[in-house]
Amino acid sequence: MTDQAVDIGGAAAVTATTPAAGSAHDWATGEFFGRRRELKELRADIARTGLDTLTGRKVPRARVLLIAGRPGSGRTALAEELARSVAADYPDGALRARLTDPGGAPVPTEETARDLLGELGITGPPGADADTLAEMVREALAVRRVLLVLDDAADAEQVDPLLPDNPDCLVVATSQGPLTGIVDVRPCTLGGLDTASAVALLAHLTGKVRITVDPTAADTLAEECGGQPAALVLVGGWLAARPKSSVADVTKHLRDLPEDPFQAHGPAPLVRAFRLVHDSLPLPAARILRLLALAPAGLADAHTASALAGCSVSAAQSTLDDFAVRGLLHPAGEQYQVPGCLAPLLLALTESQDRPSERQLARARMLERTVRQLQSCRAVTEPEGSPARKKLAGLPRALRFANAPAAAAWLRARQPALLAAARTAVGDGELDTLARRLVAALVRALVAHRGTEDAAPELYGLHRLVLDVAERRDLHREKAAALLNLADLDARTGRTREALTRYRAALDAGRTARDPYATVRAMESVGGTYQEMGDYPRAADWYGRALAQRLARGEHEDGARLYGRLGAVHTYAGRYGDALRDWRAAAAGLRRLGDLPGHARALSEMARVQEYAGHPEESLRTCQEAVEWARQAGEVRLQAALRLRLADTLDRLGDPTAARLHRSAAERLMEEEVPAYEIRSASARG
Incomplete structure (x- = not known):
């Protein structure tokens, strides 16, 4: 094909504004053709007495109107015209969702509910199931007066979970047939336009002559x-x-x-x-x-x-x-x-x-183009002169973004299509290499522009796609990475048991792949999950395994951190001797590494454990040493917090005068009203 624009106008170019196929509504002019009787009946149905009212019961849910018709009958246009005509009655606005994708497959309730929550400005928890998200939608709509348009419903099971428990809301659904199972649904079945309306639509499109x-x-x-x-x-x-x-x-x-x-x-x-x-x-x-x-x-x-x-x-x-x-x-x-x-x-x-080969090539070109756009979208957030920006300069102008806000706007507008492209590419199974590149590029772009926390719901779905490909292709290293990412998101949203299962699966995959990073990362995460669950002996066991791996590979910084985690769980378990040993090792390791603030914090934790163990004089000496290291490190907030710790300890030792001096010093350090690094004494235990 040449680079010239393709003339599809035949004898003359089309200049009239044309409604989209399937519509009797010109979106440019707002003109709607026909369906006046149907509109009148639908509006009357909104206020008509329902079955619940006839039986003396209070209406428990929103009124549901159904516009039924075959594709191309204008059911969506009629729903939108109805929504426009009654918009003033629903001051909290209108929400819209399409329940069937272009390929004809029903859209999962989980996806629909998450999109509706997004329109309401509510973020659904990453990895939440359909029931949880649908309940969140119902709870959000229970205190609002909204119009909910559910387009192209395949069956009642898609609609019912989303129905607001609020009679002040209205639901308008479109479908090919009846929604059997929804109580008191109001059907309006569409045939063709009447002749006069059909001719008027033709005249609008072609000219009246x-x-x-x-x-x-x-x-x-x-x-x-x-x-x-x-x-x-x-x-x-x-x-x-x-x-x-x-x-x-x-x-x-x-x-x-x-x-x-x-x-x-x-x-x-x-x-x-x-x-x-x-x-x-x-x-x-x-x-x-x-x-x-x-x-x-x-x-x-x-x-x-x-x-x-x-x-x-x-x-x-x-x-x-x-x-x-x-x-x-x-x-x-x-x-x-x-x-x-x-x-x-x-x-x-x-x-x-x-031919199948032509379609496959077309898909591959589309995915490759999308990957390059996503790489450009992420690269524009990097500093000038960085390798990513230098690589960006070599891309064609059409693939570059003027600045980060322009790239963010593109990502936001294209997100539904990008996520659909990732799902389709993974589901196809024939372009797994491109699919993996696409998912990786999309993850990086989302994190760069929105941050991990804000983009967590989308990232959860993308990591599941990576896991699907990894399991299909026996890519154990990628399987371990996907499981770790999913488990991290599970842990952040309180699904501790699910996180533990995935961390253990990641450990197995890491061992199969002989990936030391994934293996030790999974061990440490299993320990962290047991710590979260309050099973301190198992947490200490897994931290110990991870520590042995870190030290064997000479990873001293991570080793010092793990000594600290071991000290913490031993403290929680009341094993103060073990806790002191581990915190002492953490402090020594951090000092060798030149991490003076970390060294001071480790000493402060040692002082805490000594006080818990009933040795206030030792705790006082260790805390004073920690103050000196914090001063050398220039950690003002840490100095203030440690002086408060010293004051508490001195009060218990019967020296209120010295305690007041340390509190005054802490107040001077906090004059700038910067939140202090809070370290409480033994009185705060429990």
């Missing part, structure tokens, strides 16, 4: 399209691109189309209209359109289309713009969304007309 000069042909065309908004939009776009063609011409073209092999993928009028448009496109444009079936989450921008088709970014952008004008794509910010009614048709077409 051609409709006015041949009204009978317009009525016939509306009937040929079955009144389906999606079919009418596609046919209207075809006519708008061909000002010399008449309404009768397109009707004849539709009737002359042979029987379509893709009839099972949508209503017959929609399938015929789509084939008419697709087959009339130049071959390069038709190929780009088909390959958009591979776009993650049905979202595409110029880079996605360029990589899929192997054309220039400018050519891809021009083609996408033309597709949007024709109603083949729906604008979504800086991206385009493949309409849900067209996604299965595009997939069926690319599987029939493009």
